[in-house]
Amino acid sequence: MTCLRKNHKRSVYYDKSAGQYTKYFTPKFELKLKYWLRLRKYPGLNFAYIARKLQALGLNTPQIIEAEKYKVVTKEIAAPTLREYLQNSNDPNVYEQFVDVVARILNAGISFFDFNQGNFLYKDGQFYVIDLEGYTDSVFISRGKAGVLYRIEKDLGAPFRKEIERRWVNETLAQKVSGVFQKLRGKK
Numbered sequence: 743m744t745c746l747r748k749n750h751k752r753s754v755y756y757d758k759s760a761g762q763y764t765k766y767f768t769p770k771f772e773l774k775l776k777y778w779l780r781l782r783k784y785p786g787l788n789f790a791y792i793a794r795k796l797q798a799l800g801l802n803t804p805q806i807i808e809a810e811k812y813k814v815v816t817k818e819i820a821a822p823t824l825r826e827y828l829q830n831s832n833d834p835n836v837y838e839q840f841v842d843v844v845a846r847i848l849n850a851g852i853s854f855f856d857f858n859q860g861n862f863l864y865k866d867g868q869f870y871v872i873d874l875e876g877y878t879d880s881v882f883i884s885r886g887k888a889g890v891l892y893r894i895e896k897d898l899g900a901p902f903r904k905e906i907e908r909r910w911v912n913e914t915l916a917q918k919v920s921g922v923f924q925k926l927r928g929k930k
Contacts, residue, residue: 743755743756743757743764744756744757744758746763750768751767751768751769752765752766752767752768752875753765753766753768756818761817761818762807762815762816762817762818763804763815763816763818764813764814764815765786765789765813765814765815765816765875766812766813767785767786767812767813767875768812769785769812777811782878783878784810784811784812785811785812785814785875786809786810786811786812786813786814786875787809787810787811788874788875788877788878789806789809789814789874789875790806790809790814792852792874792875792877792878792879793806793874795850795852795879796847796852796871796874799846799847799850800846801843801846801847801869801871802868802869802870802871803870803871803872803874804816804817804819804870804872805817814875819863819865819870819872820865821863821864821865821870822863822864822865823859823860823861823862823863823864824836824840824859824860824862824863824864824869825858825859825860827864827865828859835867836864837902839867839869840862840869841902841905841906841909843862843869843871844894844906845906845909845910847871847877848890848906848910848912849909849910849911849912850879850912851879851912852877852878852879853877853878853879853890854876854877854878854890854893855876855889855890855893856873856876856893857890857893857894857897858893858897859897859898861873887910891903891906891907891910894906
């Protein structure tokens with residue numbers, strides 16, 4: 743196994759012979775307490791839960807081999823990240839397809855806070871949503887609509903953000919409440 747990333751939050755390993763990625767999560771005590779109190783799902787179990795929700799929306803996710811509280815093993819998807827694909831292609835359909843994928847996720851009441859083009863793979867006209875441990879549909883979320891849109895704009899620019907904002911029509915109560923608290927704290 744080859745270590746691809748190791749930091750204070752997670753370790754990612756790749757097993758080339760099996761074509762599998764293994765992620766180990768090492769959350770801070772504050773997060774462990776939230777898991778224990780069932781305010782949030784454990785990261786490995788959340789990955790599997792969100793994968794099922796996204797698959798029900800018709801979106802592609804990694805095949806999960808194993809999911810535990812602090813570990814998830816997935817099958818490799820032989821596809822470039824969206825960022826890599828866009829750097830090497832002038833495909834005019836990708837933008838519209840990607841707007842649709844992001845809007846479907848958000849309109850299903852699922853929020854994500856580590857939004858970037860590296861968390862989506864693209865191959866043969868299909869998107870694959872990866873790094874699902876950071877997605878949530880929980881009542882207790884840390885960012886509302888403005889925070890999610892800020893992350894989208896930061897990675898893809900204002901025109902993409904405006905199109906997503908126009909298509910995001912089903913904001914959940916949790917997202918609205920979180921947005922109010924974020925405004926009170928002076929954050930995006």
